[in-house]
Structure formats: C-alpha cells, structure tokens
Amino acid sequence: MKSTPVLLTESNDLTHTHEQSDTAVFGFWIYIMSDTIIFACLFATYAVLHNNTFGGPGARELFNLPFVLTETLILLTSSFTAGLGILAAHRRNKPQVLGWFIASLVLGLSFLALEFHEFSALIHAGHGPSTSAFLSAYFVLVGTHGLHVAIGALWMVLLLVQVARKALTETNVRRLTMLSLFWHFLDVIWILIFTIVYLMAFV
C-alpha cells in the first residue's frame, strides 16, 4: 500500500522530465529554424552576386568538383554515424555512443581540414574574399557553414568528455539529441551549398 504512491510520483517525475526534455529539444529546433533563415539570406546574397566576378575568374575556373564531392561524402557519412550514435544513446550503450560520435568527430574534422585547404589555396592564389562580390558572397556563405561545423565539433568534444567521465544521464542524452539534430542540419545546409554553389557552376 505504501509503495504505490511513491512509484506514482516517481513515474510522474519521469514523465515530467521527459516533457521538459521535449520542450528543450523543441526550443533547439526553433533555433535551427532561425539559423535556416540566416543561411537563406546568405544563399540569396550568393545567388544575386555569383556573376559579379569583377573581371576575375568565375566559379567554374576556381572550384574543383571531385574535391568538393569528397567533402560532401565525408560530411554525409559523419551525419549517418551521428544518427547511429543517437540510436546507441537511446539504448544507453555508452561505448557505442562514444565510438559513433568519435567517428562523426573525426569525419567532421577532416571535412574542416579539406575546407581550410580549399580556402587557403584560393586566398594564396589571389582569390580572397575581398577580390570580388562573388568571392565575398562565396566565402561568407561557405565560411559560415564551416564555422557552424567547427562549433559543432567543439560541442561534440565537450559532450563526449562529459559522457565518458559521467554516465549517459537523461540530460546528456538530451544534449546528444540536440547535437545530432544540429549535425544533421549542417549536412542539409551542405547539400544546398553543394548543389547551388558547386554543381550549378559546372552545369
């Protein structure tokens, strides 16, 4: 008789934290949607300015399509491993969570290394962001995405340290859910960059 009310309040507590968790994830979703609007503005800027090369070389002369395809495949795989990581988190399987998210992190960092190489090659060849309106729009759009990936990678490192040192608590699983949401979102944005900035230039 006495244990029943205790269990009831426990279950109420559980559903309560669950509702809180859902609200927090929804709040993060609202953030992602506003970030989408930022990217929409940058895409619109690029679409308007992509022909204003100021007499310099255009997208077709500057970009290397196989290189960008490599970046795309790396980021896509990274998004996939983050998804497998979140499935492991819901099974509360800590070694698998760490394994899949470390895979995502390594792939994300290699994506950043490739992008850094691409940017520095362009700047060293004299095609920096101040060369033309086209290159300004390009560097801001692709650079903002790269900055997001870098922040996501930093977040991943901090969260993985926390998961490794402590347990897969409800809070940490919620944080991992948000992180994977963010990571998938960055892959979605990259598909648009790949199509609009790179593929369109070579059609």
Add this chain to the structure above:
Amino acid sequence: MYTHLPTSQTTPMNRSHGSITSYTTGFIGSLVCTLLAYGLVVSHWATLPIAIGAIVLLAVAQLGIQLVLFLHLGRGGDSWNRAALVFAIIIVSIVVTGSLWIMYNLSARMMPSTAQMYQYMQNQSW
C-alpha cells in the same frame, strides 16, 4: 506497476528517434542522390535546362529524405516542429525569391549592355 514504466517511456522514443533501418535508408538514399547529381554534371549528359532541373530535383529529394529519416519530421505527434518548419520555409522563400526577383529587375534596368547603350545613343542622335 514497474512493468508499465519502461514501455510508456520507450514507445514515444522509438517512434520519434528512428531506427537503424531508417538511418541506413536515409544514408543510402542521400548517397544515391549526391552521386547521381554529380554524375549528371560531370558527364554533361543532359542539356542545360534539363540538367539544372534534374540537380535541383535531386537536391530537393535528398532534403526530403534527410528531413524525414534523419531529422524525423513528418511522422505524427510533433506537429509544432512541423509548424516551425513551415514558417521557416515561408520566410526562406520570401527572402530568396524576393531578393532574386528584385535584384534581377534592378540589374536589368541599371546596367544596359554595351550593345543596348549603343542602340540607345543611336536613337537619341537626331
């Protein structure tokens, strides 16, 4: 008492967080879309308007695949997530089509080509 607790907790989770099948399907689908679009552009297989239409279509397909299978939208319950998405899509389309529309018109009116300029000067000289 205890037996109903885990089920009430895991049922909504399984529904909204996908499965290994959904992630693998999404991954393979995205891979196919990316490689098809890349192959289409590299091979110069299609003419210009068809190629642009095809790669836009492939990008939209991949967007749909990832939104449903990676971000778990479009499956009942989470209607507020979808409401926020629809709102964002409306703002995004206003920003993008509005910018392109206005700036295309502006540049068409502001900067006549050299040939047009010459034509204009010819007409003016009486």
